[in-house]
Amino acid sequence: xxxxxxxxxxxxxxxxxxxxxxxxxxxxxxxxxxxxxxxxxxxxxxxxxxxxxxxxxxxxxxxxxxxxxxxxxxxxxxxxxxxxxxxxxxxxxxxxxxxxxxxxxxxxxxxxxxxxxxxxxxxxxxxxxxxxxxxxxxxxxxxxxxxxxxxxxxxxxxxxxxxxxxxxxxxxxxxxxxxxxxxxxxxxxxxxxxxxxxxxxxxxxxxx
Amino acid sequence: xxxxxxxxxxxxxxxxxxxxxxxxxxxxxxxxxxxxxxxxxxxxxxxxxxxxxxxxxxxxxxxxxxxxxxxxxxxxxxxxxxxxxxxxxxxxxxxxxxxxxxxxxxxxxxxxxxxxxxxxxxxxxxxxxxxxxxxxxxxxxxxxxxxxxxxxxxxxxxxxxxxxxxxxxxxxxxxxxxxxxxxxxxxxxxxxxxxxxxxxxxxxxxxxxxxxxxxxxxxxxxxxxxxxx
Numbered sequence: 001x002x003x004x005x006x007x008x009x010x011x012x013x014x015x016x017x018x019x020x021x022x023x024x025x026x027x028x029x030x031x032x033x034x035x036x037x038x039x040x041x042x043x044x045x046x047x048x049x050x051x052x053x054x055x056x057x058x059x060x061x062x063x064x065x066x067x068x069x070x071x072x073x074x075x076x077x078x079x080x081x082x083x084x085x086x087x088x089x090x091x092x093x094x095x096x097x098x099x100x101x102x103x104x105x106x107x108x109x110x111x112x113x114x115x116x117x118x119x120x121x122x123x124x125x126x127x128x129x130x131x132x133x134x135x136x137x138x139x140x141x142x143x144x145x146x147x148x149x150x151x152x153x154x155x156x157x158x159x160x161x162x163x164x165x166x167x168x169x170x171x172x173x174x175x176x177x178x179x180x181x182x183x184x185x186x187x188x189x190x191x192x193x194x195x196x197x198x199x200x201x202x203x204x205x206x207x208x
Numbered sequence: 209x210x211x212x213x214x215x216x217x218x219x220x221x222x223x224x225x226x227x228x229x230x231x232x233x234x235x236x237x238x239x240x241x242x243x244x245x246x247x248x249x250x251x252x253x254x255x256x257x258x259x260x261x262x263x264x265x266x267x268x269x270x271x272x273x274x275x276x277x278x279x280x281x282x283x284x285x286x287x288x289x290x291x292x293x294x295x296x297x298x299x300x301x302x303x304x305x306x307x308x309x310x311x312x313x314x315x316x317x318x319x320x321x322x323x324x325x326x327x328x329x330x331x332x333x334x335x336x337x338x339x340x341x342x343x344x345x346x347x348x349x350x351x352x353x354x355x356x357x358x359x360x361x362x363x364x365x366x367x368x369x370x371x372x373x374x375x376x377x378x379x380x381x382x383x384x385x386x387x388x389x390x391x392x393x394x395x396x397x398x399x400x401x402x403x404x405x406x407x408x409x410x411x412x413x414x415x416x417x418x419x420x421x422x423x424x425x426x427x428x429x430x431x432x433x434x435x436x437x
Contacts, residue, residue, distance in 0.1 A: 052302065054298060054301055054302065054436075056437075075210075077301075077302050077303070078210050078211075080302060082298075082302055084298070086295055086298060087295060087296075087298045087299050088294055088295040088296050088299070089296065089299060090224065090228060090294070090296055091294065092227065092228040092231040092232050093224070093227060093228065097227070101220060101223075101224050102299065102303050104212065104216065104217070104220040105212060105217050105220050105221075105300075105303040105304045105308070106210075106211065106212060106303055107210055107211025107212030107213075107216070108211060132231070145299075148299060
């Protein structure tokens with residue numbers, strides 16, 4: 001099945017009278033990593049939320065296309081994986097239970113061994129998989145969030161500051177995750193970290 | 209085409225709610241503690257003998273629903289607020305269809321209410337000397353009340369989840385929906401206490417089921433808008 005591209009045209013956002021994103025256009029293509037860079041407050045997270053469809057733009061339009069065919073908005077979420085600082089997984093559940101839950105919601109009955117493997121590739125050792133996420137460090141929680149975004153092999157992967165709270169090994173694990181998705185998925189990374197900017201095939205700079 | 213069904217997603221949400229609640233026990237403790245405390249205070253201060261015989265059917269049925277409603281309010285309003293407070297709502301929005309979220313949360317609230325009713329009603333009857341002639345009728349009224357109250361609480365909880373001062377807002381928004389419901393439930397309970405005939409509770413049941421059905425139907429259309437905007 002062909003990959004999905006995300007086209008956004010003159011997308012802007014205001015919160016009340018305050019503009020947070022000027023008219024921005026671009027395309028997120030399968031097989032490509034788009035880096036969204038810019039200073040704090042430039043609207044990187046806002047743009048990713050608009051691309052995900054969880055925030056309505058004040059102006060402009062976003063469309064998901066599979067080849068020449070528009071993907072209906074109701075089908076966006078099932079093709080999408082996202083991790084961002086304003087997201088969390090459930091503190092009362094363990095890492096494995098969280099992934100089982102999100103897998104069930106997405107209709108992916110994945111074996112525990114596979115889920116455990118995904119967590120381990122993101123640097124969360126097996127001995128931690130059954131502990132409640134509420135007892136984790138922020139870096140460990142970030143790894144579970146990333147696993148939640150990737151577990152259904154989405155066609156569009158949106159990562160907002162994916163290495164935040166992670167150590168050097170964690171950063172390498174995220175780089176490996178992005179590399180794994182790059183051949184078939186459309187990946188966007190919002191970041192100011194020069195190491196993450198280097199992952200990009202294309203770059204969109206946002207200004208204040 | 210989604211690989212999951214509405215039913216499987218709803219059950220996944222319900223399962224997650226139950227596991228989270230059994231581990232944190234926040235809502236269970238809130239409604240249990242509120243319900244039992246209020247019941248003991250009412251029983252201690254009023255008791256079975258401080259109400260005139262002719263006033264007993266009216267007052268005892270009204271007191272029962274006051275205790276049940278306020279105990280329920282302390283727990284049921286949390287189902288969506290806790291998702292927003294813990295920042296888990298976004299991941300849930302992206303993974304589940306809105307109706308599955310509503311159905312899972314609704315079923316969870318329904319289970320909480322059934323647990324509350326199972327705990328409080330027998331205790332209330334024992335402590336207040338509330339003799340019920342139509343036990344089957346009372347069970348039907350309680351069941352219909354649980355279905356309708358859970359529907360009302362769930363949709364109002366969704367509406368207020370992103371607002372500040374959400375607990376106060378929950379009480380304010382609930383009033384117009386809950387007031388007629390409580391009136392009918394009190395009438396049904398009084399009828400069940402007075403008569404062993406099931407027919408005695410039918411008029412109240414019809415009202416409760418109609419209102420509950422209307423709230424559920426509106427919720428099906430309203431919730432996706434509330435959830436995504």
